[in-house]
Amino acid sequence: MDGSITLPAPVAGGATLAMDRVRRAAEAICIPVAALLAAMMVFGVFMLLVGKNPLEVYALIYKGGFASAFAWQNTLQRAAPLILTALCVALPAQAGLIVIGAEGALVLGGLAAAVVGHALSGGSPLAVQMAMAIAAMSIGGAWISLAGALRHYRGVNETISSLLLTYIAIALFNHFVEGPLRDPASLNKPSTPPIGEAAMVGHLPGMDVHWGLVYGVVFCVCAYFLVRYTVFGFALRIVGGNVRAARLAGLAVGRLVLLSCFIGGAAAGLAGMAEVAAVHGSANASLIAGYGYAGILVSFIARHNPIAITPVALLVGGITASGGLLQRRLGLPDATVLVLQGIAFMMILAGETLYGRLRIFQPRLG
Amino acid sequence: MDASGLGWWGVLIAVFGGAIRVSTPFLFVSLGECLTERSGRINLGLEGILVMGAMSGYGVAYLSGSPWLGVLVAGLAGLLLGTLHGAVCSLPRVNDIAVGIGLMLLGTGFAFYLGKPFVQPKAPTLPALHLGDWASSAQVQSALQVNVLFIVGVALAFAMHWAFRNTRWGLVVRMVGDSSDAARAMGYSVNRVRILATAAGGFLAGVGGSFLSLYYPGSWNEGLSSGQGLMAVALVIFARWQPLNCFYAALLFGGAGALGPALQSVGITGGYYLFSAAPYVLTLAIMIATCSPRRNLAGAPGELSVTR
Numbered sequence: 124m125d126g127s128i129t130l131p132a133p134v135a136g137g138a139t140l141a142m143d144r145v146r147r148a149a150e151a152i153c154i155p156v157a158a159l160l161a162a163m164m165v166f167g168v169f170m171l172l173v174g175k176n177p178l179e180v181y182a183l184i185y186k187g188g189f190a191s192a193f194a195w196q197n198t199l200q201r202a203a204p205l206i207l208t209a210l211c212v213a214l215p216a217q218a219g220l221i222v223i224g225a226e227g228a229l230v231l232g233g234l235a236a237a238v239v240g241h242a243l244s245g246g247s248p249l250a251v252q253m254a255m256a257i258a259a260m261s262i263g264g265a266w267i268s269l270a271g272a273l274r275h276y277r278g279v280n281e282t283i284s285s286l287l288l289t290y291i292a293i294a295l296f297n298h299f300v301e302g303p304l305r306d307p308a309s310l311n312k313p314s315t316p317p318i319g320e321a322a323m324v325g326h327l328p329g330m331d332v333h334w335g336l337v338y339g340v341v342f343c344v345c346a347y348f349l350v351r352y353t354v355f356g357f358a359l360r361i362v363g364g365n366v367r368a369a370r371l372a373g374l375a376v377g378r379l380v381l382l383s384c385f386i387g388g389a390a391a392g393l394a395g396m397a398e399v400a401a402v403h404g405s406a407n408a409s410l411i412a413g414y415g416y417a418g419i420l421v422s423f424i425a426r427h428n429p430i431a432i433t434p435v436a437l438l439v440g441g442i443t444a445s446g447g448l449l450q451r452r453l454g455l456p457d458a459t460v461l462v463l464q465g466i467a468f469m470m471i472l473a474g475e476t477l478y479g480r481l482r483i484f485q486p487r488l489g
Numbered sequence: 490m491d492a493s494g495l496g497w498w499g500v501l502i503a504v505f506g507g508a509i510r511v512s513t514p515f516l517f518v519s520l521g522e523c524l525t526e527r528s529g530r531i532n533l534g535l536e537g538i539l540v541m542g543a544m545s546g547y548g549v550a551y552l553s554g555s556p557w558l559g560v561l562v563a564g565l566a567g568l569l570l571g572t573l574h575g576a577v578c579s580l581p582r583v584n585d586i587a588v589g590i591g592l593m594l595l596g597t598g599f600a601f602y603l604g605k606p607f608v609q610p611k612a613p614t615l616p617a618l619h620l621g622d623w624a625s626s627a628q629v630q631s632a633l634q635v636n637v638l639f640i641v642g643v644a645l646a647f648a649m650h651w652a653f654r655n656t657r658w659g660l661v662v663r664m665v666g667d668s669s670d671a672a673r674a675m676g677y678s679v680n681r682v683r684i685l686a687t688a689a690g691g692f693l694a695g696v697g698g699s700f701l702s703l704y705y706p707g708s709w710n711e712g713l714s715s716g717q718g719l720m721a722v723a724l725v726i727f728a729r730w731q732p733l734n735c736f737y738a739a740l741l742f743g744g745a746g747a748l749g750p751a752l753q754s755v756g757i758t759g760g761y762y763l764f765s766a767a768p769y770v771l772t773l774a775i776m777i778a779t780c781s782p783r784r785n786l787a788g789a790p791g792e793l794s795v796t797r
Contacts, residue, residue, distance in 0.1 A: 221584075221586055221587065221590075223590060273776075273777060275782070276782060277776075277777050277780050277781065277782060278780040278781050278782035278783070279773075279776045279777055279780045280726075280776075280780075282533065282586055282590075283533075283722055283723055283776065284773060286716070286719055287716075287719075287720075287723070287769045287772055287773045287776075288773070290715070290716055290766065290769040291766050291769050291770060291773070294763060294765055294766030294769070295762075295763075295766070297762040298760065298761075298762035298763050301762065302760075302762075416594070419590060423587065423590075423591075456601065456602055456605040457601075458598055458601030458602040458605070459602060461594065461597065461598030461601060461602070462595070462598040462599055462602050463598075464594060465591065465594040465595030465596070465597075465598040465599070466595065468590075468591040468594050468595065469573075469577065469588070469591045469592070469595055471591075472577065472583060472584070472587050472588050472591050473577050473583060475580075475582055475583050475584070476581050476582050476583050478582070
């Protein structure tokens with residue numbers, strides 16, 4: 124993915140080096156922002172073609188996503204699972220894998236959390252929540268590790284296998300929720316038995332936002348330190364840069380690939396647990412809401428940088444949150460947000476070609 | 490003769506009929522993907538193209554009253570998206586797998602947006618050829634209702650098989666896919682060949698999508714495609730990039746997809762969702778069985794990133 128060629132640092136004073144770092148940081152911010160602006164223009168043309176005023180649409184997106192405390196709560200609520208599912212893409216990406224199976228890890232994690240939560244209902248809330256989180260993270264991690272293992276041991280392309288695993292996970296989820304694990308009391312909407320009010324994860328003090336957001340932000344910060352400042356993270360990035368060089372250097376490539384997939388999958392599983400324990404109270408079809416797919420978008424816009432995931436997730440969450448307002452005010456279908464996301468994604472990917480090619484961002488070679 | 494009288498034979502006939510019916514989109518999408526991959530690129534966005542083709546084909550058929558015009562427009566929509574994929578991937582250092590994911594999102598987004606007005610109305614569907622009129626059993630008759638597009642697809646598989654070996658165009662596509670250096674040395678533009686191959690592949694995938702909405706299941710809704718576009722990518726790997734094998738593999742996948750409903754018709758409903766996962770499990774099993782970490786797959790185009 125990231126094939127940027129870093130030129131050898133010039134032998135120069137610290138000031139030049141510092142300037143080069145600033146240039147590189149500016150490159151990493153300016154190119155995605157420019158791509159997003161270009162996407163907004165293309166989407167604006169599309170809106171003009173279907174007879175809507177693009178400025179009005181953007182004003183409504185701002186209003187629905189970011190303009191008021193209510194809008195922000197809505198945005199934060201949606202950003203929470205996005206942060207975690209984006210990590211499921213970003214961590215394996217450090218090792219050079221494109222894994223797009225976060226949706227599968229999320230639904231299975233949610234299912235595991237609901238089962239454990241119901242089985243332990245009546246226990247002390249904190250213990251129940253811990254058990255739910257551990258169950259969800261283990262199964263989510265194991266599920267994505269499967270894709271990593273297939274990649275490493277059998278050479279199966281991880282992008283395709285992780286997506287197939289998602290479809291299988293959703294089938295398993297439906298099978299259990301509508302079959303063996305169905306709560307007979309859930310008539311209209313098949314669900315697992317509720318975990319009980321006491322075990323529910325509450326809201327952040329003073330806000331209508333659940334703790335899942337905190338899980339996500341903490342996970343992101345930890346992932347950032349793991350990738351940037353630990354031997355493990357460094358080894359991971361070597362594997363992502365060049366597998367053969369990593370092997371020659373004696374790194375345990377298989378273990379690194381599997382671990383990065385496991386941690387990523389654990390993040391997505393935790394997202395499922397948060398959805399169950401903080402929003403739905405049991406596992407049902409509402410869990411299959413496409414957070415896993417939106418997470419792919421978030422991770423790519425953030426260029427798989429864990430620290431950039433949170434702000435990008437807020438942006439994407441806000442755009443998603445405004446969908447309802449667009450529908451009510453302008454009569455636009457709910458897929459409007461999907462179109463905007465799709466255009467943004469294509470623009471961001473096309474923008475990849477600009478890295479390392481714009482003179483103004485390049486290190487000065489004396 | 491009623492359904493219960495046929496018993497397990499009924500299941501077999503239903504799976505066979507389902508294989509013919511369900512395999513057509515697989516056939517078109519996999520042939521399109523085969524062409525694209527033979528030129529050295531992978532297009533994961535065929536899923537988006539398939540959905541877009543289904544929507545545009547249905548919409549045009551509804552508005553114009555002619556299902557065949559719908560098929561054509563679906564193909565053109567696919568051509569457009571395929572060209573977009575080809576063009577974006579031709580920029581240096583842009584990853585074709587990631588662009589495919591983006592195209593998947595874009596195609597489904599546009600299809601859901603533009604397809605909203607067509608969820609309710611009923612469009613004219615494609616005609617079927619009744620090849621089973623000699624049979625007394627209604628089930629055999631319905632199993633042998635073959636759509637014209639299926640026959641076109643089969644003919645196309647044979648034609649592509651022939652063209653890859655015997656025409657200049659076929660050889661150029663294969664050369665570009667196997668070694669871009671060789672192609673450059675021969676004076677061919679690698680990017681132009683790949684854009685054309687991706688665009689043509691998109692056309693076929695769009696036609697495959699129109700089959701979904703215009704014949705079977707025969708209506709447009711947002712849950713119409715269940716990953717056929719993606720399974721086709723795996724199917725091409727299974728078929729070792731041979732158009733004829735794509736045809737056999739499409740039949741196999743169609744049969745696997747028909748298993749769940751067929752078993753349900755004889756009263757086995759317990760694991761309905763598990764049976765519906767059969768094609769995915771099959772795909773995964775096939776990929777596990779055929780891939781290897783140590784060598785390139787036999788028959789794989791040398792430039793393809795997915796097998797490296």
